[in-house]
Amino acid sequence: MRRSRSPPGRWCDVDRTYLARMGSQEIELPIVDLGPGKQAALLMTIDLPVSVLTRAGRELADLVRDRQPDIIVTAATLGIPVAIAVAPHLGLDEYVVLQKSKKWHLRDSPSVEVTSVTTIDAQRLTLDARRLASINGARIAFVDDVISTGRSAAAALELLTRHGAQIVSVAALMTEGDDWRSVLGDSADLVQALGRLPAVTDDF
Secondary structure (H helix, E strand, O other): OOOOOOOOOOEOOHHHEEEEEEOOEEEEEEEEEEEOOEEEEOOOHHHOOHHHHHHHHHHHHHHHHHHOOOEEEEEOOOOHHHHHHHHHHHOOOOEEEEEOOOOHHHOOOOEEEEOOOOOOOOEEEEOOHHHHHHHOOOEEEEEEEEEOOOHHHHHHHHHHHHOOOEEEEEEEEEEEOOHHHHHHHHHHHHEEEEEEEOOOEOOO
């Protein structure tokens, strides 16, 4: 792929990509269609080089550290690499994943419905009942790849607080637009991120 020489965070026309700043790093993201009249700069954690994600994890942990979380929680699937990258830099060896796919062993576990900007159908976030003891009374840092509409994060926070968690941080590699602020309400003040992407638009 040809690389743009545009300054960080500026629009670039090379191969339909967007050059963004994520903490101390500059990353080039593909611009993708999300349906009629919708385009976005797509950040996929599973496509990032390990070195990039490792540095981002360290820098995101630096933002979160003062909140003194007891445990990291994330949502499947793209938040999992973020949790793995962040946890060691906070001295944590445990994280909890809110599952999105239906699994037999989760049939009696608590869940909440969620929709996101990159998915077509509604899904459910499920908290494995076997992890309830880890959540109850704990200081939680919820980490994810991107906070866009805020609906996924809001659903996760609802599920966690319902089961006794104290949310101290909502941390992401990037935020996208500003819609998440109204969706998260007072919890928007907990958001910490390494960078910001433009809102989903029809004119990338």
